[in-house]
Amino acid sequence: MKKIIFCMLIFSSIICRAQDTHFSQISDNELLINPCFIQKIVSDYAFKVQSRSQWQSVAEPFKTFSASAYFQEVRNIGSLGINFLSDNSGNASLNNNSLKFFYAKDIMFVKGLSFGTAISFNQRSINFSELNFEQYEYFSSSKKNYFDLTLGTNYSFDFNNNQSHNLGLSINHLNKPNISLVSLDDKLQLKYNFAYFYNFNLNDINYETFFFHSFQNSQNETLLGLNLQYVFRNTIKNKTIIKPLLCYRFSDAIVAGAGFRHNNYELTFSYDINVSEFSKATNYNGAIEFTLIYYLFKKQKQNKIDKCPSYI
Secondary structure: OHHHHHHHHHHHHHHOOOOOOOOOOHHHOHHHHOHHHHHHOOOOEEEEEEEEEEOOOOOOOEEEEEEEEEEOOOOOOOEEEEEEEEEEEOOOOEEEEEEEEEEEEEOOOOOOEEEEEEEEEEEEEOOHHHOOOOOOOOOOOOEEEEEEEEEEEEEEEEEEOOEEEEEEEEEEOOOOOEOOOOOOOOEOOOEEEEEEEEEEEEOOEEEEEEEEEEEEOOEEEEEEEEEEEEEEEEOOOOEEEEEEEEEEEOOOEEEEEEEEEEOOEEEEEEEEEEOOOOHHHHOOEEEEEEEEEEEEOOOOOOOOOOOOOOOO
């Protein structure tokens, strides 16, 4: 049973127009959702690594690794970001590696409105020596290089000091690159990401609810969730935040986890409990996900006070 399921997963990964790589921790996955969400980062600079392991109860785990850097308002030209993503699927080592550059800028004449763009350089590869075929099969190449384009927009607004809203939309694969490894016309179709975040502050707790919907061809993904941020300690030298999270990926998984931030460091862990039709094979096991973030803030310039000379 496991071998059959594994072969189905590998086959669909090679020749089908499946969904792109994704993470469950939506609030910590800004760049892969919308380039404008660079500006959602709470610090001037941020460095982030993410790791996800999925389907380990069925076959060789599908592993995804992401590393990002964010730079807010670089010399007033806009916000910049860079992301490296590596996705490895199963025993056949179907790899998708990409290096992506992001840019976002506020629109001067409309408060809260911003536009962003991204370009990525990608390589897709597979190790055919790990696959067994009943008869000889010819494959034109084991690697495919291509570039990809993304556009995004975001509108944020506040009702008062305690409430804020973010509405974001992005369109991915604008150039529809051909990613086939078997001499077929297998173009990445347009992918649309819509995300809405609502934040409400009450005393020492920040409530963030979010709705995320993505669709590409006949594939779609919808998440609805809640993130809490409880400020456990907030002094001049120490800041400690506890962050439980819970969300539901429709017809697929329940995601539960928690994060812990101390000063500039933040670590978040989550687990996907598989509740789809696939749960009988996975025994409800889904994915394990970790995120580590380092926040960096600019030094505040101190105003120089000129003292008046004293006269006797």
